[in-house]
Amino acid sequence: MTEPHILILGAGFAGFTLARDLRRDAAAHRLRMTVVEPEPYLTYKPLLPEVAGGETQARDSVVPLRRPLKNADIVAGALQSVDTGARVAVVRTLDGTERAIAYDHVVFALGAVTKTLPIPGLAETAIGFSSVEEAAYLRDHVLERIRFAAATGDAAERKRALTFVFVGGGYTGVEAIAELQRVAAAELDRYRELDGERMSWLLIEVAGRIAAELPEQLSAWTLRLLRKRGIHVLLHTEVKSCEHGDVVLSNGQTHPTDTLVWVAGVTPNPVLDRADVPRGPKGHVQCNASLQAVRDDGTPLDGVWALGDDAQVPDLLAEKQPAYYPPNAQNAIRQARVLAGNLRRSIAGERLTEYRHRALGTLASYSGMRGAAVVRGIPLRGVAAWAVDKVYHAIALPSLSRRFRLVLGWVGNGLTPRDAAPVGTVQEPRERFREAATAQEKN
CATH class of the missing domain: 3.50.50.100 (FAD/NAD(P)-binding domain)
Known part of the structure; x- marks a missing residue:
């Protein structure tokens, strides 16, 4: 029997978590998995303010894809089109060539872009x-x-x-x-x-x-x-x-x-325009609670799924309807875990489960050991909120080595002045070489 092929478009929080949850299935040859992502890493975006402030090193805010997703085929490229009828996606790889990828199930996890x-x-x-x-x-x-x-x-x-x-x-x-x-x-x-x-x-x-x-x-x-x-x-x-x-x-x-x-603010990835999928009023892929893409009449598109920032997922627990889950990392990660189970159920011909989630809380860190948070309905501010934020991200960062370096960096920042040396040549690394070469040509 041919292994069903799952094509995951994007490796942000949603796509990365989904691929990681399916890696044992791929290792056991219960399915085949391909991840399309132009970047070689997952960016842990909650740490970006700390990267800007010099509290966290840039490399400690990213997780390389290939080691945790070693059972997936990773295609470094950008999506060009998806034909859901033919079940074929076209990807432009780093060398500029276009590659057609046939699939059985496609998952839209392309993330959002700046609005x-x-x-x-x-x-x-x-x-x-x-x-x-x-x-x-x-x-x-x-x-x-x-x-x-x-x-x-x-x-x-x-x-x-x-x-x-x-x-x-x-x-x-x-x-x-x-x-x-x-x-x-x-x-x-x-x-x-x-x-x-x-x-x-x-x-x-x-x-x-x-x-x-x-x-x-x-x-x-x-x-x-x-x-x-x-x-x-x-x-x-x-x-x-x-x-x-x-x-x-x-x-x-x-x-x-x-x-x-x-x-x-952010908006769904405009690459979605290149796919023939139903869209909601704000540009998200229209989904049901099982994370299947659905037509306007509510019927699902066979083998088409979406989650995270790309998906308009109904919040069945909200008092006021219709309601939809906000696009944030908390929902993206939890939707990925539900979708991993639903892909297994779909392949096995079993009944799908619905995504139902109550927010666990919100966290914000403002530097200087200050922050604001709501944890299971309890409001926190100041040092307590800052500490909860630090503990959460030290646990949630999906790489043990990155967690270790992250915590060491925080300890170092507490013991020494924060490094404030700009490395401007990183933006134009060949500039000094060009200047030297030009000066020597003149001589």
Whole structure:
């Protein structure tokens, strides 16, 4: 009997967890598994703010795929199309060639991308905060802007260099600005040339409160904490334009800056447009509670599944209907475990189970041994919330070696000053070689 072939598109939290849960089935030849992912690693995104702040090394926030998924065929490439009728996906591999992959079951786990708006100058000026590369770059960039401010004699350029604007007051935006502001403030104190100079940190949020995922009292506490640290939080405010780095706000203010970080939400991966799957109003794959893709009339597409940020999964436990699970890591991981069981049941011809999950809580870390959390309905803030956050991620990071290095790094940070040395050449590693070669050619 031919082993059923499961094609998993994406290796974020959802795809990685699913593939890892199915690895024993693949090893026992009960199924064959292929994972398509352009990156060679899983990014553990909750650690990105710490990467930006220098509290965690970039490599400790990623988990290489091939060792934990050794029983899967991993295709390094980008999805080009999926024909669910023919059960064939086309992938463009790293060498530029296109490869057709036939499957029995396909799982959409492509993840989300940064949600942008048609704001003049946004694409040319801003940077996102969804990858380890962006987090590491931002850390170096902020430190380099401080170095530049110390070197320039132009007061306007100095002010621009020391102005940092973040747009989006959700978890990601709040954690990122909290981490970066603290490391930058410590670095600024080391520059005698900048005595008396002040940085300007702005967090722009269109809604009436930040960290809206938390209960209102914890959200208000978070707002007070940021403002106490000197971060200007502007609520009910939008960005109207940001051409040439001049951020124009709906309140009439203009803030010239070299640093504009866009963390105003996510949207389903646009690669889904290349697949003939039913979509919900926000672009997610329309699913039933068993994580099958379904048509508008509710009938499932045979062999088509979705989960995580790509999926619109009904929340059957919600009091108010219709309701859908939010796209977060907690749901992605738990949906993956349910889907692993449902794939086994589908192959065996058994009845599928439904995904039903009540949120265990929410966690946010704001650096400086401060955080906010809700754990099984109990609100926490300050050191207690920060400690719970640390313990959770030390356990949840899906790599024993990474966990070990992560905890060692935290201990080291507690015993020594945080490293604030920018490594600018990482962004352009051949720049110095080119300069040397050019100079020698002239001679």
